[in-house]
Amino acid sequence: MRRRGHHTAPVFAALGDDTRWSILVRLGWEPASASELARELPVSRQAIVKHLEVLRTVGLVRTRRSGRSIVHEVEGARLDEVGRNLRGIAAAWDRRLEGIRSIAEERG
């Protein structure tokens, strides 16, 4: 199986990393460039760049040019969408849980 497809939700993987989470939080506060982030966070610029690439891939971050630097900012819509997805999953689990409970009860 060895983590190839991640058919479940690639977003979970993105959210699973601390650094990426930090970046996301930081960008949530205010848009910034890679170099800027590299100065504020305890990781190299390249690391930041790669994380931004991941975040951009899952659609959580958007890129925009400003002057000679490239500013990255949180993609509000996608953020909201992910939120809804999470809610959906929770709801599905609730339903599944309900099912499990029924079965358990009718067996008990």
Next chain:
Amino acid sequence: MRRRGHHTAPVFAALGDDTRWSILVRLGWEPASASELARELPVSRQAIVKHLEVLRTVGLVRTRRSGRSIVHEVEGARLDEVGRNLRGIAAAWDRRLEGIRSIAEERG
């Protein structure tokens, strides 16, 4: 930073792995022992055991003895709790998003 604390949410890491997701889904359908799961899924029993350990650690799976085998089953309450947490996070993001929007708008 190197993924040590995972202060964000250890659950995300658990949910990020495909095999673990499969196990969880399978157990959601019906409780099973490690050997049983190993027969049904394309991974060794030991791999299953380790994944179950992880799932048990984050509280998503509960363990129970039955005959000479150890049956693992989904922890309904925890499942529900995680669902609520996810909703909470989504809500927080919504609020944050709202904040970002306000700032963006007042900046013009």
Next chain:
DNA sequence: CGCATGTGCAACGCTGGAGTTGCACAAGGG
């Protein structure tokens, strides 16, 4: 224009996590 600053690219190191194999031990079931 030239220098400072930002980005792009490539190669590399390192660790953790996923998975495997092999064997020893435990304990019901017949």
Next chain:
DNA sequence: CCCTTGTGCAACTCCAGCGTTGCACATGCG
């Protein structure tokens, strides 16, 4: 009681992902 079946433990391989460093290239600011 024995043998089948299930679990426990340990050592090992493998690799994807995080992070680094070094250098080349781009570009705007003064």
